[in-house]
Amino acid sequence: MATSTVNNNSSSIVDQINAANNRNTTTKAEDQQSKFLTLLTTQLKNQDPLNPMDNAQMTSQLAQISTVDGIERLNATLASMMSSTSDSQVLQMAALVGHGALVEGKNLPLTKDGAIGGFDLASAADRVKIEIKDGNGNVVRTINLDGQEAGVNNFVWDGKNNDGTALEAGDYTFSVTAVQGNNDVKVSALQFGYISGVVRGSKGEIGVDVGSYGRYTVDDLKQII
Numbered sequence: 001m002a003t004s005t006v007n008n009n010s011s012s013i014v015d016q017i018n019a020a021n022n023r024n025t026t027t028k029a030e031d032q033q034s035k036f037l038t039l040l041t042t043q044l045k046n047q048d049p050l051n052p053m054d055n056a057q058m059t060s061q062l063a064q065i066s067t068v069d070g071i072e073r074l075n076a077t078l079a080s081m082m083s084s085t086s087d088s089q090v091l092q093m094a095a096l097v098g099h100g101a102l103v104e105g106k107n108l109p110l111t112k113d114g115a116i117g118g119f120d121l122a123s124a125a126d127r128v129k130i131e132i133k134d135g136n137g138n139v140v141r142t143i144n145l146d147g148q149e150a151g152v153n154n155f156v157w158d159g160k161n162n163d164g165t166a167l168e169a170g171d172y173t174f175s176v177t178a179v180q181g182n183n184d185v186k187v188s189a190l191q192f193g194y195i196s197g198v199v200r201g202s203k204g205e206i207g208v209d210v211g212s213y214g215r216y217t218v219d220d221l222k223q224i225i
Contacts, residue, residue, distance in 0.1 A: 093198040093206060093218065100225040101208070102154060103216050105191035108132060108172045110159050117174055118154040118190035120222055125178035125185045132157060132174045140167060148178070152190065152223045190222050 102118040109115060119128065130143040140161045145153075160166050178185040193211030200206055207215040 093208065096195050096208070096224060097197060099195050100192055101195050101210055101221045102152065102190040102192055102223040102225070103210055103213060103220050104188055104222070105213060106173045106175065106189045107191040107213070108157065108174045109192075110157070110167065110169050110172055112159075112169055114159050115157040115172065116154060116192040116225070117157065118152060118192065118223060119176045119178075120152050120188045120190055121148060121150050121178055122186035123150045123180065124148065125180050125187070128153075128176060128178045128187070130155060130174055130176050132172055134167075134172060135170070140172070154190075154192075154223065154225070192225070195224075 100116070104120075108117050117130070119130070121128075125148045126146065128145040128148045130145070131139045132141040132143070134140050141157065142162060143155060143157065145155065159169070174189060176187050176189050178187040191213065193213050195208055195210055197209040198206065199209065199215065206218055208218060208221065209215050210221075
């Protein structure tokens with residue numbers, strides 16, 4: 001009895017597909033399915049009629065190519081969901097435009113209504129000292145606060161110096177120190193500004209413009225006032 005030539009290539013169909021994918025990393029799930037069907041048809045045509053392909057092997061290979069397609073579709077679905085979530089976050093953050101926010105920094109702009117600043121304490125402090133400085137670095141006002149809790153705190157400066165004289169509006173800076181008993185407490189100065197815009201970056205990240213200070217991530221906003 002005549003028999004057809006048997007292809008004894010030990011590589012599985014999935015191995016051949018993977019090799020093709022390595023040569024072209026841009027192959028999509030549809031291309032992979034087409035290659036699979038072509039290879040499967042060729043293998044069926046050239047199999048030995050007396051020793052046909054094992055059904056279990058064919059079923060395994062079909063399951064693997066189905067898994068590849070499923071992963072591709074799942075990735076597309078997740079990407080779509082992430083895009084929708086990002087759009088929703090941008091719309092929600094847009095409601096913050098015009099609100100004040102505290103971010104890390106030492107600037108303390110003074111207006112006719114005064115100035116707002118803040119600080120972030122690593123732990124509770126018995127005493128917190130704030131020194132406000134003019135453009136030349138001279139201390140014009142010292143504010144002492146007692147019993148401050150850990151976390152973000154804010155303060156208001158009335159714009160007066162230590163003698164009670166009102167100072168001109170303009171740009172000032174401040175530094176802050178804190179102690180608990182005889183131990184120093186780690187503290188960061190926080191500057192106040194108004195949220196002027198919300199921007200989504202090229203990678204989907206959401207940025208917030210705070211006054212003239214620049215762009216910050218949502219996590220950089222220590223407090224919204």
